[in-house]
Each structure stands twice: as C-alpha cells, then as structure tokens.
Amino acid sequence: MKVAVVGLGKAGLPLAAVIAESGLEVVGVDLDEEKCKMINSGINPIPEEPGLDELIKKHGGKKLKATPNYEEAKDCKAYIVIVPLLLDENKNPDFSVLESAFRSIGKILKKGDLVVLETTVPPFTTENLVKRWLEDESGLELGDFYLAFSPERIMTGYSISRLREFPKVIGGVDEESGRKAYELYKKFVPNLHLVSNARTAEFIKIIEGCYRDANIALANELFKIAEEIGADFFESREKANHEFCHIHLPSTGVGGHCIPVYTWFLINEMEKGEKFEYVRLLRTAREINDEMINYWAEKIVMECMRVSKPLSEVKICIKGITFRKGVKEIYHSKNLALAKLLAEKGLDLGVWDELFTPEEVEKLGLKWREPEEADVVFDCFELKLFSEMNKEK
Ligand SMILES: NC(=O)c1ccc[n+]([C@@H]2O[C@H](COP(=O)([O-])OP(=O)(O)OC[C@H]3O[C@@H](n4cnc5c(N)ncnc54)[C@H](O)[C@@H]3O)[C@@H](O)[C@H]2O)c1
Ligand SMILES: CC(=O)N[C@@H]1[C@@H](OP(=O)(O)OP(=O)(O)OC[C@H]2O[C@@H](n3ccc(=O)[nH]c3=O)[C@H](O)[C@@H]2O)O[C@H](CO)[C@@H](O)[C@@H]1O
Secondary structure, three states, X not given: OEEEEEOOOOOHHXXXXXXXXXXXXXXXXXXXXXXXXXXXXXXXXXXXXXXHHHHHHHHEOOOEEEEOOHHHHOOOOEXXXXXXXXXXXXXXXXXXXXXXXXXXXXXXXXXXXXXXXXXXXXXXXXXXHHHHHHHHHHOOOEOOEEEEEOOOOOOOOXXXXXXXXXXXXXXXXXXXXXXXXXXXXXXXXXXXXXXXXXXXXXHHHHHHHHHHHHHHHHXXXXXXXXXXXXOOHHHHHHHHOEOOEOOOOOOOOOOOOOHHHHHHHHHXXXXXXXXXXXXXXXXXXXXXXXXXXHHHHHHXXXXXXXXXXXXXXXXXXXXXXXXXXXXXXXXXXXXXXHHHHHHHOOOEEEEEOOOOOHHHXXXXXXXXXXXXXXXXXXXXXXXEEEEOOOOOX
C-alpha cells in the first residue's frame, strides 16, 4: 500500500520516515523543491532530529520519494496531512495552507481512499472544513472516501522515539473512517488508541496544550509569590511535587508553535458563543504567561540600576533567545520578545544564543553580545540574573 504524507516539515518528515521504515511505500509531498531534492538524495534537512539521518539515508529517494507535485501521489491509497496552521493578527486560525493542501488532494482523490489530518486544529475542522474541501474538489461524498483525525504529538528533538513509544489517538468522522484509519496507523504506530470520533481526537490534542499553559501560568504566579515572600521557589517545587502534584517550571512565558496557539482555539470557540465564563482560566493563563516578559524586564531594569553607570550605558545581555532550550526555533519566543522589549525601552541591549551566529542575530534586528562583555546578564532558561554588583541572583 502506498501512503502520501503531505508536508515534510519538523513533524511530517519524521512521520514519513517512520512509515517508510515500517515497510510501506511513501510519497512525500512538499512545496519546497529544495527540501524534496535533499530527501531524495538521502540528505536529512532536519539534522538536529535524533535518529532521522539514518532513516532518510536509508529510505530517501527509495521507499520515501519526495515531490512538490501532488499528481505524483495520485496512486496512493491514503493521504496524511501535516502542514502548518497559524493564527492571524486577531488570534483566529488561518486555514489557508490547510485549504490549499486539501484542495490539491481533492483533485487526485479516488473512491476508497483514506485521508487523515494530523495538524492541530480547532474542534469541527475535520468534519466540517476538511470534508467540504475534499468533496468540493473531488466530486465524491464522504462514504466514497474515508476521513479521520490523528493529532501529531511529537516534540522536536524526540520525534522518532515519540512516534514509536508515545500514545497516539485516532478518530474518524464516521465509524468506518475510524476503523480504516486505525488499521492503517497500526502498521507503523505501536501505541495507538481509537477514540469515538474525529472531534474527540481534535479536543484531546488541544486540552493537552491547555493543561500545560494553565500549569505554567500557575508556576509563573507561584514563582512571583516566592520571590515576594523570600522563599526559594525551586527548592519548594522540588519538595512539593509528588505523584499527585506536578508544579511546572516558571519562565519568561510560553512560546513555540503549539501551546500559545492551541488554547486560543477553545477560547475563541467559547467566546464566539458568549460562553466567556467557560474559558476564564484559559484566558487568564494566556495573559499571565504573556505578561511574564514585563515582570522580567522590570527585574532586569532594577538590576541595571545597581550598576554604577547611567542606565542607558549599562550593557545588558539576554542569554538564550529560542522559545525553549536546545531548539533553534524563535516562533512566539518570549525570550526574544523580552530582548525586543528591553531594546525598545532604549536600553543598551545585546543578545547571545549558542544556536545562533552574530550575523543571524543581527538579521533579527538585535545586537550580538557575549555574556562576558555585559554588565548585566539574564539567562532566559535558567532564569538567572547576573551583574557585576551581584554575581548571581
Ligand atoms: N514541530 C512540532 O513540534 C510539532 C509538534 C506537534 C504537532 N505539530 C503540528 O504539525 C504542524 C506542522 O508543523 P511543522 O513543525 O512540521 O511545520 P514546518 O514549518 O516545519 O513544516 C511544514 C511543511 O509544510 C510544507 N507545506 C506548506 N504548505 C504546503 C502545501 N500546501 N502542500 C504541501 N506542503 C506544504 C512546507 O514547505 C514545510 O516543509 C503544526 O501546525 C502542528 O499542528 C508540530
Ligand atoms: C513536553 C511536550 O510534550 N510538549 C509538547 C509541546 O512541545 P513544545 O515544543 O512546544 O515545548 P514545551 O516543552 O511544551 O514548551 C513550550 C513553552 O513552554 C515553556 N515551558 C515549558 C514547560 C514548563 O514547565 N514551563 C515553561 O515555561 C517553554 O519554555 C516553551 O516556551 O508542544 C507540542 C506541539 O503540539 C505538544 O505535542 C507537546 O505538548
């Protein structure tokens, strides 16, 4: 059986490689021609993903053929889609990439084919929008083809191992679709769970993000309280956590493609129906996390005021600009937002990040600065503030 994976990004490529490794033939469709060429030559475009190099070397151009052309996937029996969904400036989902991908699949869809969406989406997306796009373009009706949702639950840096070990859920828009999708995925996902329907599978993925967002907001709030009363947050957390209590880590806020985006799916859905009281905690958690950069900016400015120089001449270094440690990704990065906020205040701000070059930092409109050359250093991952006056705070 031949399977198409549409979108060979950080989430799609590891999945395509794992499917190829299971013995199935895979056509990877991605609009990025360069990326397709690399994959077909056995070169991994995401070298930082452990375990992916060997799979691409083994299957690229063989069991996994990449192409920018949907026509080359027309003899596939299943289409798995994992292209991005972003938020527009009003925090509403921008479906344009998904729509374009599904309309392209609709043009080559045949009777009996299975389509599975993996991109995290608001509830109802699979059963309403995706079904409509496919029916519009193919002239077929659901029942002629099968449609399901199975959320991608990887974490960059652990993608291959997660696909092999982590529980994965799948749900069809109807019973038959769920069954067909489960049968296919069982061939390459060992820890697979069929759930009631696609809407439930969509919800499962979103609430995981909501749980993390709310708990990180709690950690951030408790951290501020601990600082205020002079308690050691990290020691307290370590001793408070046990089987039934898991206090998360405080931070400069929640970044990345996932968590700061998904919570809005539920907030928007409820607020559209004027159910404001149903999403009070989710909205507040978003606000608390987003406001953490103001809290840290204030602390940094206070530290600068202890240096015996005029404030505007104090050299600040923000250490770490990625949204989390070890991943070269700045989407929704609160560490980067903190650096920009300080620069906008007119302070002498430089940044340093082990994953970036000075040229890359300058392209972001920021100054490069080694921590050793700064008067005040804030380590975004360790949440440590250093200065000449106060070596470690
Ligand atoms: N990266 C993660 O950690 C992660 C984790 C869990 C879930 N996800 C989900 O995966 C989705 C995709 O994320 P990603 O990190 O892989 O994104 P990415 O930006 O790394 O890759 C997306 C890929 O899709 C391709 N593409 C765009 N439009 C296309 C189209 N019309 N047809 C074919 N290809 C197209 C792009 O060229 C790119 O290669 C996210 O929106 C999210 O829902 C990602
Ligand atoms: C652990 C995990 O499986 N996560 C995944 C997540 O991955 P991710 O890449 O977004 O990374 P995270 O680790 O969740 O961090 C996000 C942001 O939260 C900050 N943070 C984190 C923990 C904490 O205790 N305190 C914090 O402040 C951190 O600095 C960063 O900015 O999204 C995926 C995509 O859907 C999900 O599959 C999935 O939930």
